Amino acid sequence: MFFALLVYAAIICIVVRIIKYFIRYGIDYYFEKLAEYQKNQKNTED
Incomplete structure (x- = not known):
């Protein structure tokens, strides 16, 4: 029982770290990409 809880806690920690990584x-x-797009927009206006 206790071991299963540790496994679940470890999985949750890994998932949270992966989500934070992808968000960052x-x-x-x-x-x-936004800066690149805005730069391209300025170039086309000139």
């Missing part, structure tokens, strides 16, 4: 890098990636 997903946001960074999004802002990079």
Whole structure:
């Protein structure tokens, strides 16, 4: 019983870390693409 709880806790911790990782890098990636897009928009206006 106790061992099963430890396994569940470990799985939850791993899942939370993966989600945090994807959120952090997903946001960074999004802002990079947004900046790139805005730069391209400015270039087409000139």
